[in-house]
Amino acid sequence: MTTVATMFDPAAARRQMVDGQLKPHRILDPAILSAMGELPREAFVPERLAAVAYIDEDIEIAPGRYLMEPMLFGRLLQELAIEPHHRVLDVGCGTGYSAAVLARLAARVVALEMDGDLATRTSRLLARLDLNNVFTTVGALFAGEPANAPYDRILLEGATDEVPEALKQQLADRGRLAAVVRRNGVGKATIVERHGNAFGVREVFDAATPMLPGMTKPKGFVF
Numbered sequence: 001m002t003t004v005a006t007m008f009d010p011a012a013a014r015r016q017m018v019d020g021q022l023k024p025h026r027i028l029d030p031a032i033l034s035a036m037g038e039l040p041r042e043a044f045v046p047e048r049l050a051a052v053a054y055i056d057e058d059i060e061i062a063p064g065r066y067l068m069e070p071m072l073f074g075r076l077l078q079e080l081a082i083e084p085h086h087r088v089l090d091v092g093c094g095t096g097y098s099a100a101v102l103a104r105l106a107a108r109v110v111a112l113e114m115d116g117d118l119a120t121r122t123s124r125l126l127a128r129l130d131l132n133n134v135f136t137t138v139g140a141l142f143a144g145e146p147a148n149a150p151y152d153r154i155l156l157e158g159a160t161d162e163v164p165e166a167l168k169q170q171l172a173d174r175g176r177l178a179a180v181v182r183r184n185g186v187g188k189a190t191i192v193e194r195h196g197n198a199f200g201v202r203e204v205f206d207a208a209t210p211m212l213p214g215m216t217k218p219k220g221f222v223f
Contacts, residue, residue, distance in 0.1 A: 010042055013054040017041075017070050021056050027074040031082075035104035036074060041067075043125060044097035058209055061095050062118060066210045068157055072189070073098065076155060076178040079191055079204055082106050086152035089170065092141050092212045096122030096134075098157050103131040110148045111136045114213060142214045144170045151175060158212030159187055168192060168199055180207045 018037045027033070042053035045061055053059065058066040082088060082105040090111045093099045095118055099111035103126070111126075113119040116138050123136045137145055142164040144154070150172035156163075156179035163179055171177055171194040181190040181203075188203040 008051040017054040021071045022074045035101045044095040089151040089154045092157035109134045160215035161217035
């Protein structure tokens with residue numbers, strides 16, 4: 001009897017993801033398509049979920065932590081317009097898939113994770129893939145990683161009630177941040193751009209993804 005596991009063809013799944021999820025949503029940047037079409041997404045999810053690593057849904061990689069669905073991830077990347085010389089902060093990198101993709105697009109990536117076990121797994125997976133332009137660090141997600149700031153681009157790997165001020169302040173001048181901001185239960189893919197000491201904010205499309213830990217705004221609290 002043939003099982004699902006033996007039927008799983010990672011290369012075919014990657015092609016189907018690119019052709020069926022990314023391109024139909026106008027994700028056409030060749031660098032993004034190449035990175036997502038070549039990196040083994042299945043390596044970044046629990047082994048029992050490898051066969052569904054490329055479905056168009058968020059995948060739970062640890063209790064309360066998720067790998068963002070490919071289409072949303074790709075659209076956020078395209079909105080960021082990452083260039084080869086950029087320094088990027090990946091907030092909530094999980095097991096490191098996002099950091100691996102970013103490493104293919106940018107000069108240097110700081111992968112921030114609050115869970116030490118996930119951060120360790122990230123480091124091991126990235127080393128196995130010979131991606132040596134990623135620095136993995138552990139800390140509170142809402143605080144960012146100021147020691148390595150400023151960043152040309154910042155990506156939040158999950159939803160937030162507000163973009164923390166600490167993250168905005170870590171943007172370089174003309175830097176850009178992408179996040180899914182949730183207000184009144186509705187998520188919007190949001191781009192923040194820094195111009196000197198001013199920040200422009202624009203909502204680009206509706207989006208839904210699980211919240212990042214520490215990014216839920218308690219009543220009366222200001223980031």
